[in-house]
Structure formats: structure tokens, C-alpha cells
Amino acid sequence: MIIQVFSAFWAIALFSILTDTPKKFLPYAAFSGAFAWWAYLVINELTHSTLQAAFFSILAVAFLSHILARIKKAPVTVFLIAGILPSVPGAGIYRTVYYLIQGDQALSMYYLVVTLHTAGAIALAIFITDSVVNLVHLYHEGSHARRN
Template identity: 60%
Template sequence: MIIQIVSVFAVVAVFSLLLEVPRHFVPYSALVGTAAWGIYLLIANNGGSSLEAAFLSTLMVALLSHILARLKKAPVTVFLVSGILPAVPGAAIYRCVYYLIQDEMGLSMSYLVETLQIAGAIAMAIFIMDSLFRLFLLYQSRRLRDKS
């Protein structure tokens, strides 16, 4: 598990560089991705499905991305895009295409459905956390305005 965590840090850091994330934000992006993979492993290794693991790890990525964006005065996407890399259903997409080429339509469709479910879970997690963060900021600004 330690090897996986270190590997994910390196992979997400390199992916961040490929996405042209400013160099001083790369370690933070890599930490976000590493946290996502750690949560994904924790859930998946304790009986959770890949759908649950992707959803909950992406919630954490979105939360950390919003927090780091405020602390480092950077766009949320700097941390979010590279941070969700570990949750992306690459193996399911590969298997979907593999079984499609092998003319195994049943297996191909099964992996296609899994891929779409995980992609939807990732999108929903980002949407939910973004909405909650906006509500929190709105509440905070109104509270400060009412105090004045």
C-alpha cells in the first residue's frame, strides 16, 4: 500500500506537469491525488464498491481543491483536475473496449455501464461539493455583512 501511495504521488505530479499546472502548485496537486487514492483504497479494501470509492474519494478531492484554492489563491481546477486522476475508471473503459473487440457484447456493455456510473459519481461528487462550498461562502458573507 505504501508503494501505491508513493507511486500515485509521482504519477499525479507528472500528470500535473503535463497539464501545465504552475510548478509551485504541483506538490499540492499531487497531495490531493494521493489523498484521493488513499481514500479510494480504504473504501475498496473494506468491502466498498468501486462506485462508492470513486464518489467518496472525489468528494474529498473537491473539498481539498476548494480549500487549497482559497489558501493558495489559485483556481480550483488547478488542484481538481489532476486530483481526480486516481478515481477515473480507466480499467473499466479498457475492458469495455477490449470485450467489444473480442465480440463479447454482454461483458462490454457491463463495463460500459460501470464506466458511466463511475463517471456520473465523479461528476455528482464535484457538483455536490462545489454547491456546498458556494452555500458556505454565501452564508459566511451574509453573516459578516449582518455583523457590520
């Protein structure tokens, strides 16, 4: 697991360089990706469900991205894009097309459904995190307005 997390760190660091992430944010973006992959591996080991692992790891990395964005005064997407990258269902998309080309409709549909579920779980986790963060900000702003 350590080798996988270390590899994820460097893969995301190199991806971040390719996508012109500012140099001062590279280690944090790489950490975000490594953290996401570590969380995915741990949750998958506990639940034996790639769907739950994708959802909860992205939920955690989305919160981490918001925290890093506040600390580093950067857009959330700098850390979020790097963080979700390890969980993107690229292999599922590949298998969907591969079995479609091979003429195996059943396996193609199976991988399509799994891929769409994973993509939906990722989107839902990001939506939930952003909603919670927005509610906290609204509550925090409201408490300041009442004091003044």
C-alpha cells in the first residue's frame, strides 16, 4: 500500500505539472491525490466495495481540498482535480468500450453501469461537500451579522 500511495503522489505531481498547476501548490495537489488513493485503498479493504470506496474517498478529499484552499488561499479546484484523479473510473470506461467492440453486450453494459455508478458517486460526494461548506459559510456569516 505504501508503494501505491507513494506512486500516486508522484503521478499526481507530474499530472499537476502538465496541467500548469502553480509550483507553490504542487506538493499540496500531489498530497491531495495521494490522500485520495490511500483513503480509497483503506475503504475498499474495509467494505470490499469500489463504489463506497470511491464515494467516501472523494468525500474526504473534497473536504481536504476546501481546507487546503483556505489555508493556501487558492481555488478549491487546484486541489480537488488532483484529488479526484486517482478515483476516476478510466479502466471501467476502457472495459465498456473494449467489450462493446468485442461484441459482448452483457459485459459492456455491466462495466457501463459500474462506471456510471462510480462517476455518480464522485459527483455526489463533491456536491455534498460543497453544499456543507456553503451552509457552514452561510451560518458563519449570519452569526457575524447578528453580532453587529
